[in-house]
Amino acid sequence: MNTSDLPGFPHFHFQGGQMYAEGCALEDLAQAHGTPLFVYSKASMLAALGAYQKGFAGRNARICYAMKANSSLAVLQVFAKAGCGFDIVSGGELDRVAAAGGDLSKVIFSGVGKTRAEMQKALAAGIACFNVESDAELEVLSSVAQGLGKRAPVSIRVNPNVDAKTHPYISTGLKGNKFGVAHENALKTYQRAAQLPGLRVVGIDCHIGSQITQATPYLDAMDRILDLVHDIEAAGIPIEHIDFGGGLGINYQGDTPPPADDLWAQLLRKLDARGYGKRLLMIEPGRSLVGNAGVCLTEVLYLKPGEQKNFCIIDAAMNDLPRPAMYEAFHHITPITETTGSGLTYDVVGPVCESGDWIGRDRALNVKAGDTLAVLSAGAYCMSMSSNYNSRGRAAEILVDGNAAHVIRHRENPAQLMAGEVLVG
Numbered sequence: 186m187n188t189s190d191l192p193g194f195p196h197f198h199f200q201g202g203q204m205y206a207e208g209c210a211l212e213d214l215a216q217a218h219g220t221p222l223f224v225y226s227k228a229s230m231l232a233a234l235g236a237y238q239k240g241f242a243g244r245n246a247r248i249c250y251a252m253k254a255n256s257s258l259a260v261l262q263v264f265a266k267a268g269c270g271f272d273i274v275s276g277g278e279l280d281r282v283a284a285a286g287g288d289l290s291k292v293i294f295s296g297v298g299k300t301r302a303e304m305q306k307a308l309a310a311g312i313a314c315f316n317v318e319s320d321a322e323l324e325v326l327s328s329v330a331q332g333l334g335k336r337a338p339v340s341i342r343v344n345p346n347v348d349a350k351t352h353p354y355i356s357t358g359l360k361g362n363k364f365g366v367a368h369e370n371a372l373k374t375y376q377r378a379a380q381l382p383g384l385r386v387v388g389i390d391c392h393i394g395s396q397i398t399q400a401t402p403y404l405d406a407m408d409r410i411l412d413l414v415h416d417i418e419a420a421g422i423p424i425e426h427i428d429f430g431g432g433l434g435i436n437y438q439g440d441t442p443p444p445a446d447d448l449w450a451q452l453l454r455k456l457d458a459r460g461y462g463k464r465l466l467m468i469e470p471g472r473s474l475v476g477n478a479g480v481c482l483t484e485v486l487y488l489k490p491g492e493q494k495n496f497c498i499i500d501a502a503m504n505d506l507p508r509p510a511m512y513e514a515f516h517h518i519t520p521i522t523e524t525t526g527s528g529l530t531y532d533v534v535g536p537v538c539e540s541g542d543w544i545g546r547d548r549a550l551n552v553k554a555g556d557t558l559a560v561l562s563a564g565a566y567c568m569s570m571s572s573n574y575n576s577r578g579r580a581a582e583i584l585v586d587g588n589a590a591h592v593i594r595h596r597e598n599p600a601q602l603m604a605g606e607v608l609v610g
């Protein structure tokens with residue numbers, strides 16, 4: 186049997202002409218559970234986490250999985266068991282960490298629009314830190330904490346005004362973005378935080394964007410953050426932890442981000458040189474821990490030749506895989522049974538009634554109706570951003586662990602879709 190790895194997609198490979206996730210043949214999973222079907226490799230998630238852990242070895246460091254990338258309970262459980270904390274952005278995400286058995290004292294809470302109710306819930310849960318994004322939020326958090334007789338641990342999210350060189354929708358650290366406090370105002374905000382009775386300053390954080398494939402933006406942001414740490418501490422406000430925000434990008438289409446341990450070697454050299462290497466260091470990776478650990482299996486429903494375009498109509502759609510419609514994002518698409526011959530060039534589209542419902546454009550595919558395709562790099566920002574548009578139930582999810590395939594989410598049924606709705610009269 187010949188085996189070939191899929192470069193850039195660790196733990197997925199072809200063997201005997203069939204695509205596997207670890208020890209499980211994807212065609213068997215598609216037959217047993219139906220499509221669309223998300224399939225994740227646990228080993229791939231742990232390998233990705235391992236690169237960050239290796240980078241931080243011997244340091245006082247915490248990896249907080251940015252669960253917005255994939256918040257399915259069994260995925261959270263994998264990272265909780267591996268010792269991760271969690272970066273959350275809503276009360277709903279906090280509930281999920283608790284349901285997955287995560288350690289709430291390792292949770293950090295980011296986001297520009299935390300409500301009072303969410304603050305109360307997070308304070309009651311005893312989370313590690315609120316990443317505060319504005320002066321107004323600081324005042325509200327202090328009064329909410331005082332009302333509970335508590336002091337909220339805070340870090341200010343500083344906007345370092347560094348270009349992450351990524352898609353404008355996922356770039357967050359520039360002056361025009363809604364996120365964080367401007368670098369030049371940060372010292373004033375820290376001084377206010379230190380005066381407020383309901384707050385306890387514990388750290389500093391930044392986040393410059395997502396799908397970052399170069400080390401330079403991280404190194405530039407770190408320089409600017411360390412300058413600030415110096416000034417804040419000179420003003421008498423100690424900073425216990427430094428949080429560098431989200432993680433690296435992944436290979437979607439030949440992208441070549443540095444390995445996480447290489448990036449950290451560079452960042453730690455700078456931290457050590459500037460005397461901050463012994464601080465508690467934090468990072469909030471999402472995409473890089475799960476993105477290439479997942480595929481979405483989908484059946485070819487119809488081939489529709491056209492005058493200008495050929496369409497390959499599949500049973501997954503923009504409600505399952507929203508990234509192409511939202512960001513014109515690229516995902517590799519491959520038949521899961523190896524084929525020979527080049528076939529035709531297709532636009533791969535879903536059944537949703539929108540021209541924006543495309544998953545891949547101009548793809549050479551040798552396929553026929555009934556074949557199963559895998560959409561790669563589907564572990565991050567797919568299920569967590571999925572919707573019920575066109576009254577389509579959410580897909581099922583499988584977590585593969587060696588030869589075992591665990592159903593971690595059942596396909597959503599019509600009753601679940603309509604639960605909570607009420608007819609009038």
Ligand code: LLP
Binds near residue numbers: 431
């Ligand atoms: N921390 C904060 C405060 C964030 O806003 C994010 C992502 C992360 C961490 C994780 O970043 P990562 O390691 O995944 O790059 N839906 C978009 C991505 C949006 C990212 C938003 N923030 C996509 O599908 O490309």
